[in-house]
Structure formats: structure tokens, C-alpha cells
Amino acid sequence: xxxxxxxxxxxxxxxxxxxxxxxxxxxxxxxxxxxxxxxxxxxxxxxxxxxxxxxxxxxxxxxxxxxxxxxxxxxxxxxxxxxxxxxxxxxxxxxxxxxxxxxxxxxxxxxxxxxxxxxxxxxxxxxxxxxxxxxxxxxxxxxxxxxxxxxxxxxxxxxxxxxxxxxxxxxxxxxxxxxxxxxxxxxxxxxxxxxxxxxxxxxxxxxxxxxxxxxxxxxxxxxxxxxxxxxxxxxxxxxxxxxxxxxxxxxxxxxxxxxxxxxxxxxxxxxxxxxxxxxxxxxxxxxxxxxxxxxxxxxxxxxxxxxxxxxxxxxxxxxxxxxxxxxxxxxxxxxxxxxxxxxxxxxxxxxxxxxxxxxxxxxxxxxxxxxxxxxxxxxxxxxxxxxxxxxxxxxxxxxxxxxxxxxxxxxxxxxxxxxxxxxxxxxxxxxxxxxxxxxxxxxxxxxxxxxxxxxxxxxxxxxxxxxxxxxxxxxxxxxxxxxxx
Amino acid sequence: xxxxxxxxxxxxxxxxxxxxxxxxxxxxxxxxxxxxxxxxxxxxxxxxxxxxxxxxxxxxxxxxxxxxxxxxxxxxxxxxxxxxxxxxxxxxxxxxxxxxxxxxxxxxxxxxxxxxxxxxxxxxxxxxxxxxxxxxxxxxxxxxxxxxxxxxxxxxxxxxxxxxxxxxxxxxxxxxxxxxxxxxxxxxxxxxxxxxxxxxxxxxxxxxxxxxxxxxxxxxxxxxxxxxxxxxxxxxxxxxxxxxxxxxxxxxxxxxxxxxxxxxxxxxxxxxxxxxxxxxxxxxxxxxxxxxxxxxxxxxxxxxxxxxxxxxxxxxxxxxxxxxxxxxxxxxxxxxxxxxxxxxxxxxxxxxxxxxxxxxxxxxxxxxxxxxxxxxxxxxxxxxxxxxxxxxxxxxxxxxxxxxxxxxxxxxxxxxxxxxxxxxxxxxxxxxxxxxxxxxxxxxxxxxxxxxxxxxxxxxxxxxxxxxxxxxxxxxxxxxxxxxxxxxx
Ligand SMILES: [Zn+2]
Numbered sequence: 001x002x003x004x005x006x007x008x009x010x011x012x013x014x015x016x017x018x019x020x021x022x023x024x025x026x027x028x029x030x031x032x033x034x035x036x037x038x039x040x041x042x043x044x045x046x047x048x049x050x051x052x053x054x055x056x057x058x059x060x061x062x063x064x065x066x067x068x069x070x071x072x073x074x075x076x077x078x079x080x081x082x083x084x085x086x087x088x089x090x091x092x093x094x095x096x097x098x099x100x101x102x103x104x105x106x107x108x109x110x111x112x113x114x115x116x117x118x119x120x121x122x123x124x125x126x127x128x129x130x131x132x133x134x135x136x137x138x139x140x141x142x143x144x145x146x147x148x149x150x151x152x153x154x155x156x157x158x159x160x161x162x163x164x165x166x167x168x169x170x171x172x173x174x175x176x177x178x179x180x181x182x183x184x185x186x187x188x189x190x191x192x193x194x195x196x197x198x199x200x201x202x203x204x205x206x207x208x209x210x211x212x213x214x215x216x217x218x219x220x221x222x223x224x225x226x227x228x229x230x231x232x233x234x235x236x237x238x239x240x241x242x243x244x245x246x247x248x249x250x251x252x253x254x255x256x257x258x259x260x261x262x263x264x265x266x267x268x269x270x271x272x273x274x275x276x277x278x279x280x281x282x283x284x285x286x287x288x289x290x291x292x293x294x295x296x297x298x299x300x301x302x303x304x305x306x307x308x309x310x311x312x313x314x315x316x317x318x319x320x321x322x323x324x325x326x327x328x329x330x331x332x333x334x335x336x337x338x339x340x341x342x343x344x345x346x347x348x349x350x351x352x353x354x355x356x357x358x359x360x361x362x363x364x365x366x367x368x369x370x371x372x373x374x375x376x377x378x379x380x381x382x383x384x385x386x387x388x389x390x391x392x393x394x395x396x397x398x399x400x401x402x403x404x405x406x407x408x409x410x411x412x413x414x415x416x417x418x419x420x421x422x423x424x425x426x427x428x429x430x431x432x433x434x435x436x437x438x439x440x441x442x443x444x445x446x447x448x449x450x451x452x453x454x455x456x457x458x459x460x461x462x463x464x465x466x467x468x469x470x471x472x473x474x475x476x477x478x479x480x481x482x483x484x485x
Numbered sequence: 486x487x488x489x490x491x492x493x494x495x496x497x498x499x500x501x502x503x504x505x506x507x508x509x510x511x512x513x514x515x516x517x518x519x520x521x522x523x524x525x526x527x528x529x530x531x532x533x534x535x536x537x538x539x540x541x542x543x544x545x546x547x548x549x550x551x552x553x554x555x556x557x558x559x560x561x562x563x564x565x566x567x568x569x570x571x572x573x574x575x576x577x578x579x580x581x582x583x584x585x586x587x588x589x590x591x592x593x594x595x596x597x598x599x600x601x602x603x604x605x606x607x608x609x610x611x612x613x614x615x616x617x618x619x620x621x622x623x624x625x626x627x628x629x630x631x632x633x634x635x636x637x638x639x640x641x642x643x644x645x646x647x648x649x650x651x652x653x654x655x656x657x658x659x660x661x662x663x664x665x666x667x668x669x670x671x672x673x674x675x676x677x678x679x680x681x682x683x684x685x686x687x688x689x690x691x692x693x694x695x696x697x698x699x700x701x702x703x704x705x706x707x708x709x710x711x712x713x714x715x716x717x718x719x720x721x722x723x724x725x726x727x728x729x730x731x732x733x734x735x736x737x738x739x740x741x742x743x744x745x746x747x748x749x750x751x752x753x754x755x756x757x758x759x760x761x762x763x764x765x766x767x768x769x770x771x772x773x774x775x776x777x778x779x780x781x782x783x784x785x786x787x788x789x790x791x792x793x794x795x796x797x798x799x800x801x802x803x804x805x806x807x808x809x810x811x812x813x814x815x816x817x818x819x820x821x822x823x824x825x826x827x828x829x830x831x832x833x834x835x836x837x838x839x840x841x842x843x844x845x846x847x848x849x850x851x852x853x854x855x856x857x858x859x860x861x862x863x864x865x866x867x868x869x870x871x872x873x874x875x876x877x878x879x880x881x882x883x884x885x886x887x888x889x890x891x892x893x894x895x896x897x898x899x900x901x902x903x904x905x906x907x908x909x910x911x912x913x914x915x916x917x918x919x920x921x922x923x924x925x926x927x928x929x930x931x932x933x934x935x936x937x938x939x940x941x942x943x944x945x946x947x948x949x950x951x952x953x954x955x956x957x958x959x960x961x962x963x964x965x966x967x968x969x970x971x972x973x974x
Contacts, residue, residue: 084537097536104530106537205536209770238539239772317770320571323580324534328636339634343573366571366765375767 003028004166005482008075008223011169015072022055022074022118025169029076029120033167036485041142042152042162044081045089045122051076054087054118062116073116078168080159081122082129083214084203085109088119092205093137094127096325096332096350106203107238108172108214108231115230120168123158127352128322129179129207131155132424135415136354143411144186145483146450150408153183153424159217160187164483170227171217176207177310178404178428180215181440185403185453188442188480190224190470191217193428195460196435197242199228200235206321208314209240211432219480221441221470225249228463244461252464255475258292262469263396267303268427274406280444280452281402287476288400288469298395300388305381306430307422312365312378313433318355319362325350357418386434393459398469402427403440403453431457439466441473442480451480495697496725497705498654498690502667504646504677505617505685506549512616512644513540513583520683524637532642534578539771542567546644547590547775549676550614551785553646554591556674556792557609557667561782565590567614567769572762575636576619584647586766589613590775596670597794600662607663608651617643646676652691652702657721661714664688668714669793673818688717693738694728703728704738708752710745720745724752796821804834813842819856820846826863831870840866844884848891860894869897876957882906908957912964915948915956919964922947933969941965 003011003025014020030048037043058074079085082092084102086109091097105113112118126136134142134157142157144150145165152161156173160183163171173180175193184191192215199214206212216227229249235241262285269278289295327333327346334345351359365374392399404424414421431438436457443454454473458466474480511518514531530538551561568586594609619641623631648667654660668686671677679686693705708724711717723745728738743752791799793815800821801811814824824841828834845866849856869886872878878886878901886900893900901907909915922944923930929947932940941962948961 082537090536092536100536102530102535102537104535104538202539203537206771237541239541240770316767320569320581320765320767323571323573324536324578326573326575326580328575329533329578330535339575363765366767368763368765371765371767 002032004032006169007220008169008218008226009220011075012072012226015074018072022059022076022116023052025074026051026055026076026118026120029167029169032165033121036145036165037167039143039148039485040145040161040165040167041140042123042158042165042167043078043121044091044093044124044137044139044158047088047121050087051118051120058113058116058118075117075170076120076168077112077117078120078123078159078162078171079109080125080156080171080173082125082174082205082207083109083172084205085119085122088122090122090205091139092128093125093139094325094351094355095138096346097330098138098332100331102203104203106214107200107235109203111231111233117230123156123162123171125158126155126179127355128205128318129155129174129176129212130318130354130358132178132182132421133409133411133414134158134161134183135411136352138352141411144408144450145485146188147408147448150410150450151186153186153404153408155179155183156191156217157183160184160189160191163187163189163217163219165485166482169218170223172214172231173217174204174207174212174214175428175432176211176213176314177432178425180217181403181428181438181453181455182424184217184440185442185455186408186451188445188451188483189217189219190221190442191215191440192224192228192463192466193431193438194228194232194463195242195437196432197238197240198232198244198437198461198463200233200238200241202235202237206317208317209321210317211310211314213432221439221467221474222250222253224439224470225253225467228467232463242461247464249464249467252468253471254468255291255472257288257469257472260288260293260398260469261396262288262293262295263298263392263399264295265300265303265392265399265401266297267300268401272405272423272426273402274446276446277402277404277406277452280446281400281454284443284454284473284477285400288473291472291476296396298392298399300385300392300430302381302384302388303430306385306433307426309378309381309385310425310429310433311361311422312374313382315358315362316365316375316378317362319359319366322351322355322359354418382433385430389430389434389436389457389459397458398462398466399457401455401457403455404428407446407448407450407452427455436460437463437466439470441470443473443477445481493697494694494725494729495699496656496692496694496721497652497702498657498660498692498721499652500648500650500654500660500663501689501691502648502650502664503687504553504648504671504679506546506553506644506646507675507677508543508545508549508644510543510545511642512543512546512614513642516642518643520680520685522639524635524639527639528641532578533638534580540583540769542772542775543644546614548785549644550590550612550646551777551782552674552789553648553671553676554594554612555782555786555789556670556676557591557594557596557612557648559591559594559609559612561591561777562588563777563779563782564588564774566774567772568766569769570615570764570766572764574618575634576621576638576641578619578638578641582616582618583769583772584615585613596663596666598659598662598666600656600659605653605655605659607653610649610651612646612648615645615647617641617645652693657718657725660690660721661718664714664717666793669815669817673790673792673796675790690717690721692721692724692728694725694732703732704740706738706740706752707742708745709742712747716745716747719747719750720752723750727752800824804828804838806834806838810835810838810842813846814838817856823856823863827866830864830867833870833874836870837866840870840887844887845891848888859891861891862894865890865894865896872897872901876908876910876959877901878906878908879958882908882954905955907955909952909955910957910960912960915960915964916968918948918951918956919944919961919968922951923965923968930969941969
């Protein structure tokens with residue numbers, strides 16, 4: 001038995017039975033990392049010794065509370081590099097934070113540590129989570145484990161690729177416009193974007209604060225339920241976090257969909273959708289129908305404006321969130337004979353092109369004279385999109401659709417065409433604008449052997465229901481293949 | 486420049502005041518507030534704006550901001566929100582300030598002042614809550630020409646209210662009087678200690694002039710960098726005169742920001758490079774809107790302490806003081822509290838008032854101290870006044886004792902005893918001393934009897950000399966007069 005072939009759920013079992021320790025897991029995963037990381041390049045920071053030391057420390061703390069019959073912990077988690085981790089660099093894959101070591105843990109990381117889990121390493125991403133391919137990392141691209149000439153999706157490409165490649169059992173991603181779900185779909189793994197406010201954003205380096213949300217990337221839906229339970233919950237340090245009680249998400253893992261109403265938003269099956277992707281998603285929906293779910297078509301009429309609204313709201317917030325990187329206090333510092341030159345040189349050389357493009361877009365959208373036409377109108381569209389979903393959820397329990405219109409594209413294929421790149425997120429972006437939870441589950445391979453993702457969208461705080469539908473689908477689908485590396 | 490704002494011109498002034506609130510912790514994190522301290526010791530990821538950190542609103546800061554609004558007769562918004570004000574400056578760690586833009590906490594208030602014997606109501610446009618910036622220490626004169634700049638973020642994140650007035654102020658003096666009254670109001674409301682020298686109250690002014698009777702406002706300038714109330718008045722006097730002189734000479738006032746140079750006594754236009762900033766305000770996505778119930782607002786209104794105007798009135802009424810005394814005693818809350826505590830324990834409030842306004846203020850001013858910086862307590866003053874009233878010490882001795890109390894905080898009685906200042910009021914003993922003094926000074930007795938009343942002074946002096954000043958002067962006088970009368974041939 002190789003550790004990298006286990007699921008998180010199986011590992012939890014072995015931990016509980018005392019047949020495995022956190023250090024075993026670190027050793028096992030680093031053995032796998034040694035074998036495949038050269039090809040995949042999912043990580044920005046790996047440190048076997050640090051990971052082992054963390055696992056040992058956590059193990060000691062567990063032994064100290066041996067009398068406590070609670071579940072054992074000790075899972076080393078791969079953490080996206082925009083989530084603050086004490087002891088590990090947090091660069092956001094940007095030159096401007098190339099050496100930044102935060103003096104604090106993000107709430108999600110602190111929670112994981114409190115439960116006895118540790119950090120395995122930091123994963124690659126598009127710089128500041130801006131991108132859909134992880135090619136916008138300032139350090140190196142990550143490759144799709146299913147085809148090393150293709151992108152893993154983004155921006156949490158490192159996290160998804162690490163899980164797909166067996167380098168991690170569970171990785172944290174962040175999703176602002178699809179950054180968990182898209183790479184999960186491209187890499188054939190499970191990714192959940194929770195309801196806005198379900199998981200604390202404290203310690204998540206902000207891209208677009210009103211859209212950002214941390215979530216788990218795992219190999220199976222059951223693993224996702226387990227991981228979500230570890231990180232979800234109210235955080236007094238995040239004013240936008242929700243107070244609602246966190247259920248035990250594993251209790252939703254029943255292969256039962258009888259009576260469930262599934263809506264197919266017609267706008268998500270239109271032009272630009274790859275026929276093979278459509279076929280796989282329709283087949284998945286059919287399997288759920290066979291299980292007793294009712295399937296009906298619904299409409300989300302404002303979908304066509306979602307991408308435009310997103311590319312005003314997200315850059316607007318980003319232009320403000322990223323203004324603090326000025327070379328004065330931490331990170332990369334450029335040169336200049338006065339403060340204005342210092343700012344300019346720091347930001348000119350510290351940020352990549354895509355980040356600069358979005359900062360300029362956002363600055364423009366917020367400028368006097370343009371604010372009403374761009375930012376305010378985008379907010380109005382956002383409200384309309386939220387209402388579209390509210391109306392749809394009057395009729396159905398969940399929505400099913402593709403996660404992305406295509407499978408993973410080739411490295412370099414879209415880097416010169418931002419518009420083409422942005423279209424990868426056309427089915428994921430509306431969910432963030434509405435603050436809803438959504439799950440991506442692998443639902444097949446295309447003729448080239450590339451994974452396709454099924455996206456399930458629910459009303460606020462319906463994570464349990466999404467996991468239930470995802471689990472029921474998984475049971476009908478059967479085990480998903482692994483990439484050959 | 487000659488101040489020339491004669492009857493032909495009207496001055497129009499609006500003020501923008503920033504006041505630091507007196508909360509124990511900062512507005513969006515739990516770091517301690519407080520002046521001074523080793524640089525960068527009262528900081529955390531939030532007030533340093535480190536990547537990933539998020540603000541959480543301090544409930545006390547919200548309460549104090551609302552109370553400021555209530556004290557200024559404002560309407561309190563049941564729904565308001567925070568916005569980001571974006572600009573680059575090294576003392577602003579996030580490169581945006583969390584502030585309030587279109588939905589401030591408080592609006593439509595006023596403050597009544599009395600300047601030059603005229604009572605006026607100055608409109609308050611708005612009061613909103615925001616965060617303080619850090620502090621830059623330039624090695625040179627400004628960040629532009631400094632070889633280096635040091636940054637201290639201890640101050641960053643201290644809660645701040647911005648108070649904006651309507652352009653209702655009509656003279657530089659009125660501006661100063663308004664600020665003095667505003668300082669008293671926020672101090673009495675218990676929301677700030679308003680120490681201008683520590684920067685906890687700052688003021689910028691918009692000023693324009695127009696020919697009297699004109700309906701359109703003149704072009705305004707914004708005056709900054711005024712570091713005392715006196716400086717505000719001087720700067721505005723200068724600026725009004727400058728604008729009038731410019732217009733009289735056929736010139737035009739340029740809309741600009743001008744810096745007050747206190748040493749030179751002039752305002753100077755800032756480099757034209759500093760154009761109108763576009764702060765790109767937008768709603769702060771990291772904080773939820775502020776929703777206040779009418780019950781909560783009423784609760785805070787009820788908790789509001791007595792404000793200066795009400796207290797002035799009450800002091801005059803309750804203690805039978807002249808309006809002049811009441812105004813001086815309410816110059817600060819501490820002083821008014823001191824007076825009242827003493828006046829409640831002593832039957833003659835006017836006597837207390839005289840001592841507070843006289844000796845106490847004189848010594849505070851001479852030593853440039855605040856009331857809370859000296860050990861003297863109201864009970865000490867009561868003790869002293871009781872000794873005077875009971876004839877144990879004379880008024881002159883009391884001043885000496887007061888000065889010692891002021892510095893040491895020792896009770897009056899023990900100072901009097903230690904220094905042997907107790908008056909001799911024993912009639913028998915004094916009668917004997919009086920007799921001896923008359924015997925030893927026959928010339929003086931003679932002169933007095935010949936109608937030279939001044940000669941009495943020499944006899945009093947002789948008694949005092951023998952008693953080393955401790956004889957009760959009224960008693961000595963009476964006994965001497967009696968003795969002189971009796972001994973008449
Ligand atoms: Zn702090």
C-alpha cells in the first residue's frame with residue numbers, strides 16, 4: 001500500500017486506528033513528491049524537514065491527550081501560496097512577495113493545526129490568484145498530471161495538480177471566479193467553493209474581497225466533506241464570516257437523490273461549449289435521473305453579463321487590495337531616488353503583466369467620472385445575477401452544469417489572448433457573484449483522456465446537499481481513473 | 486500683511502476637524518492606543534496592513550463616534566457603511582484608509598457658540614468614523630527631499646472622527662471660539678481627551694471672502710497645518726486679508742491648498758504638483774454595514790454626560806455664580822469637576838470659585854500644567870478654605886499653603902502644623918502682647934491718639950513681629966482699638 005494511493009478518508013481511518021502517523025504521511029507524500037514533482041511542478045515551497053518537524057510536534061501534542069478518544073489527526077495539507085502560513089513563505093506566486101514570511105497563520109491554517117494537522121508545502125498559483133491556468137505564476141508554470149503539455153487550470157493549479165498527482169491528499173485552494181473548481185475539473189479531482197462567509201478569509205491574501213473564498217481540493221467527495229468540516233465555521237477575525245452552525249458534512253454522504261430536483265440552466269449549455277464536455281455532463285445528469293432525481297430546464301437570464309461584471313468588480317477590489325505592495329515595509333523593493341520612483345519601480349518590476357492589467361482595469365473602473373458607468377453598473381448586474389439564482393432555487397434544489405466549457409488547454413495556448421483565457425471561467429464566475437456554494441466533480445474523460453468536470457451549484461449554505469448529490473453521482477459513476485505519471 | 490477685512494467684506498469659513506477617540510484599543514484590531522511609546526510596538530498584522538489581515542470594528546469606537554454626533558445634535562443614521570479612500574503614502578500601510586463616504590454615521594447637527602457677545606449656531610454637515618494613519622518622521626523637511634524617512638505605526642488604526650461644519654463661520658475669531666467649544670464638547674462627552682499638541686485634534690479650514698451682500702461665494706482655499714487654536718485664528722486672519730488684498734488689486738483667488746507657516750506667520754500655496762486627488766472611494770468589502778436600532782441610539786443618548794453649555798447654566802444657577810465664573814470653570818471638564826467636588830463640600834461656592842479661578846489657574850498656567858498632572862485634590866482645597874473660614878490661618882498664609890499643596894498634595898492642616906502657621910486667636914494671650922506692644926511703642930500710641938490712624942499699622946506690625954506673623958489679624962485689630970480706646974486719658 002502506497003500512501004499516495006489512499007484517499008483522505010482512508011488515511012483518517014488509519015490514523016484513528018493508530019496504524020499510521022503524521023510523520024508516516026509526510027514521508028510517504030514526500031517520497032511521491034520526489035518521484036513526480038519534477039514533471040508536475042505543483043509546489044512553490046517544499047521543505048521535508050520542516051514538514052516532518054511539524055508532524056512530530058503535532059504527534060506529541062496528540063500523545064499528550066491520549067486519554068481523549070476523539071479522532072486522530074495529523075494530515076499534512078498542501079496550502080495554496082496565498083494562504084498565510086507561519087514558518088512557510090507566502091508569495092502569492094508574485095515577485096513582489098518573493099521573500100514574505102507572514103508572522104501569523106491564516107484562520108484556516110490555525111484551525112487545521114489546532115486539530116493536529118500540519119503543512120505539507122505551499123502550492124503554485126496564478127499570481128495573486130489572477131488567472132485560469134497557473135501560467136501567470138512569477139516562478140514557473142504547473143503542468144497538468146494528465147498531460148504534461150497542458151495547463152492544470154487556475155488559479156489554484158498547484159493545489160489541484162498536487163492532489164491529482166498523489167503529492168497531497170488534501171489541498172487548500174481559493175476561489176474568486178472559479179479558481180478551485182476550474183483546476184479541479186481540469187485535473188480530474190473534487191473541488192468545493194463554499195458559500196461566501198462559510199470559511200474564514202482571515203489570512204487569505206485578498207484578490208477580490210467580496211468574492212474570495214477558501215475551499216478544499218481532494219480526490220473524492222467524501223474526502224471533501226471531511227476536509228470542509230475541518231476548515232468551515234465562524235471566525236471573529238473575519239467580519240464577513242457567517243455565524244451559522246457547521247454540520248457534520250459526512251452525515252450527508254448518502255447515495256440518495258430520489259425526489260431531488262436538478263435544474264439545467266440553459267444558458268450554460270449554449271455556444272462555445274465543447275460537445276464532449278456537454279456529452280459527459282448530460283450523461284452524469286442522466287445517471288442522477290436514473291437514481292430518481294427530477295431534471296428540468298431553468299433559465300438564468302443575466303448570465304451573459306456575468307463575465308463583464310466580474311471583470312469590473314474583481315479588478316476594482318484588486319486595485320485597492322494590491323496597493324499595499326509598495327516596497328516600503330516588506331517584499332520586493334525596487335529602486336528610486338524618491339518615494340514616487342520607489343513605488344513605480346517596485347510595482348513595475350514586482351508585478352506580472354496580468355496583475356498589472358487588472359490593477360489598471362480596476363483603477364479605471366473606480367475613477368471619478370467612470371465609477372457609475374462601470375463599477376456601479378457591475379454591482380447592479382451582480383444583484384440581477386443573484387436574483388436569477390434565487391428564482392431558479394424556487395424551482396430546483398441544485399443546478400447542474402459544466403464546470404468549464406472545455407477541457408484543459410495547452411500551455412501557452414491562451415496566454416496571449418486574455419479574453420480567451422477569461423472565457424474558461426464563464427460557468428464559474430456567476431456563482432462567486434452570487435456568493436453561492438458550488439462543487440466540481442470529475443464526470444469523465446474526453447477522447448484524449450482529459451478530465452471533464454460536473455459543476456453542482458446550490459443555494460447559500462447548501463454544502464451538505466451538494467456533497468450528497470456529488471457523492472450519489474460518484475457512487476453511480478464508479479472509481480475515477482488516476483493520471484499515469 | 487496688513488489685516489484688512491473691514492465692513493466691505495464678508496469672510497466665509499468651514500472647518501474640517503479630526504478628533505482621535507479615547508478607546509483603549511484601535512478601531513479595527515485589538516492593539517492598545519495611547520500616545521508615545523517605543524515606535525512600532527503597538528502593532529499587529531491588521532494595523533500594519535499585512536497581506537491577508539482583515540479589520541473587525543471596535544464596538545466602543547462606534548459608540549464614541551455616535552456619541553460625538555449626538556453631542557453635536559446630529560441625526561444618527563440607522564444604516565451606514567465604511568468605504569475605502571485610496572491613496573499612496575508610506576504612513577498608510579494598506580494604501581487605503583477605511584473611512585466613510587456617502588453614508589456617514591451622523592449628519593445635520595449644529596453647535597452653538599458665543600463670540601464677541603453674539604450667540605451663533607454653526608451647522609455640522611457630518612461626523613464619520615475612520616482610522617488614523619501612522620506617523621512619518623522625515624530626516625529632512627518633507628518626504629520629497631529627505632535622505633530617509635522613518636515610520637511609526639503605533640498611531641495607525643487609532644479611531645478618528647472627522648467633523649465637517651457648514652460654511653457658517655464668519656470670522657477667524659469665531660473659528661477659534663468654535664474649536665474651543667468643540668474641544669469642550671467632545672471632552673465633556675467623554676469620547677476624547679483632545680490634546681492638540683499630541684495631534685489628537687487637528688483642523689483644516691476652507692475660507693473664502695466676498696463683498697458684503699454678494700450672494701455667490703468667493704473662490705475658497707484650503708488651509709492646512711495649523712497646530713493650535715491660536716494658529717487657526719492667525720492663519721485665517723492672514724488668509725482672509727490675503728484674499729481681500731488680491732481681489733482689491735483686481736486679481737483672482739486661486740482654488741488651492743495652502744500651508745500655514747506658523748513661524749513666518751504666512752500661508753503658502755503647495756506645489757502645484759499636488760493636484761486634486763481622486764481617492765476612488767468604494768464600499769469596504771471586508772466590513773459589513775453598520776445597522777443601529779433606535780433603542781441603541783437612545784441608550785447612547787441617555788448615557789451622554791452633561792455637556793458644557795448645560796453645565797455652564799447649571800453651575801451659575803445651582804451655585805449662584807456669575808456667568809463669567811461659570812464660563813471659566815467649564816473651560817475643561819476636569820476643572821468643572823474639580824470645582825463642583827470642592828463646592829459641594831464647602832458652604833461658600835463663590836469662595837471656592839475665586840480660589841479655583843485665581844490661585845489654581847494662576848499656578849497651572851505658570852507651570853504650564855494640566856489639572857491631572859498635579860497632586861492637588863478638591864478635598865485639599867476644601868480643607869484649606871475651612872482653615873481660613875475658621876480663622877486658623879489668614880488669607881495671606883493660605884496662599885502660601887496652597888502653593889505647597891499644589892506641588893505636594895499634602896493636606897492643608899498638616900502643612901500649617903508642620904510650618905507652625907496656625908494663627909494665635911487666644912484673646913487673653915493676644916491682649917497681653919497688645920499691651921506690651923503699646924508699652925514699647927509710646928510714640929505710635931501718641932500719634933494715633935493725635936488722630937494719625939496710620940500709626941495703628943506700626944502697632945499691628947509690632948504685634949505681628951512678636952507673634953512671627955501668626956496672630957489673627959482681625960483679632961489684633963479689634964484688641965488694639967479696644968486697648969487704645971480704654972487707655973484714653
Ligand atoms: Zn493592531
